[in-house]
Amino acid sequence: MSDDGSSPRRLVVVFESAVAEAMLRLAVEVGFQSVLVEPDETRLRGTPRPHGDLFVHDLTAAHLDGHTDVVLSDHHRPEIGVVLKEALAAETRxxxxxxxxxxxxxHVKMLRDLSVPEDQIARVHRPIGLDIGSKTPAEIAIATLAGLIADRNNRPGGFF
Known part of the structure; x- marks a missing residue:
């Protein structure tokens, strides 16, 4: 889906982490409303600091729509399949x-186990971001946001 500018762009980062914190902090600077979703309260690393607009415990409260980009900041969590199935059903951007x-x-096996159709599984991007050799959480956040900005602007990203 393309962003026609009629609604604010929203970045929903699922799973609290160092990468999530950096992404949410920088997202505000590049024009996103930012939302942190952490479904498991026991995994919070202290007081959540989303540096954005909202902190919630489930995707429903994040108000997913066609102007929303969703990034899962951890690929080892057991709730990945359920979270992605919900994000796919919401027709996020x-x-x-x-x-x-x-x-x-x-996530591929998790979604197949939940009977998600292959065309929907293919909507989940992985890897994400621009290939800039990112290693630190901040670098990963920058690469991810740069990729989202390129996608949002219908650009391939990378060098000119």
């Missing part, structure tokens, strides 16, 4: 999950 490009993400 863009969905991605962090992970190593050299292996198939565990």
């Amino acid at each position: 863009w969905i991605g999950i962090l992970g190593k490009p050299s292996i198939e993400g565990p």
Whole structure:
């Protein structure tokens, strides 16, 4: 879906982490409303600091729509399949999950086990972001946001 400008762009980052914190902090600077979703309160690393507009415990409260980009900041959580199925059902603009490009993400099997159709599974981007050799949480956040901005602006990203 393309962003026609009639609604604010929203970045929903699922799973509290160092990458999520950096992404949410920077997202505000590049024009996103930012939402942190952490479904498991026991996993919070202290007081959540989303640096944005909202902190919630489920995707429903994040108000997903066609102007929303969803990024899962952890590829090892057991709730990935359920979270992605809900994000796909909401017809979000863009969905991605962090992970190593050299292996198939565990989200694929999780979604298949939940009977999600292959065309919907294919909507989940992985790897995400621009390939800039990111290693630190802040670098991963920058690469991810740059990729989202390129996608939002119908650009391939990378160098000119």
